[in-house]
Amino acid sequence: DAKTTQPPSMDCAEGRAANLPCNHSTISGNEYVYWYRQIHSQGPQYIIHGLKNNETNEMASLIITEDRKSSTLILPHATLRDTAVYYCIVRVDGGTSYGKLTFGQGTILTVHP
């Protein structure tokens, strides 16, 4: 499995961009990078995913370095409701054509007023 490393916690001021880093130096060429977030005691919410190119959707942007060894999730204008645990996940091919998600500890993002 390609392991991911994230800072345990980060702070951000409301209205500012939140940039959440993730290292995945052992990622394989055909493995995707996924980001989910989990607000206290709720189910994880899908944010965005990518393989090689940068991606953007209505929630966030995902920047993947050219060597694919790290990525950054960007929330362009953080709000208090963005306070959550953010998980960076490299999608594993289990060898039997199934793709499980392997969650680490994630980054606790706290958005301050």
Place this chain on the structure above:
Amino acid sequence: ETGVTQSPTHLIKTRGQQVTLRCSSQSGHNTVSWYQQALGQGPQFIFQYYREEENGRGNFPPRFSGLQFPNYSSELNVNALELDDSALYLCASSEGPGRADTQYFGPGTRLTVL
């Protein structure tokens, strides 16, 4: 379009009992994956069901079992409950079982074993 739903929301059982948790997949999704999340930890993969058969399994004992029905809804059964089974149980549905199929999670069932 309805999202992933789970029932019940909360459940309290005693050690040694059996429990069944239910999950309805999102419309158009044929794959359901189950995860266990202990307090303060990230979710851990239990198993995945695709076309009514178990399609992959994590490091969980056989007393964790499941079913998937023709309408793609799914059940998670846990026999001989132990105190450590207390956790948030999450199901996620996806359009397919592969690594490029995004999984969408339900709200979870909080199980407490006394």
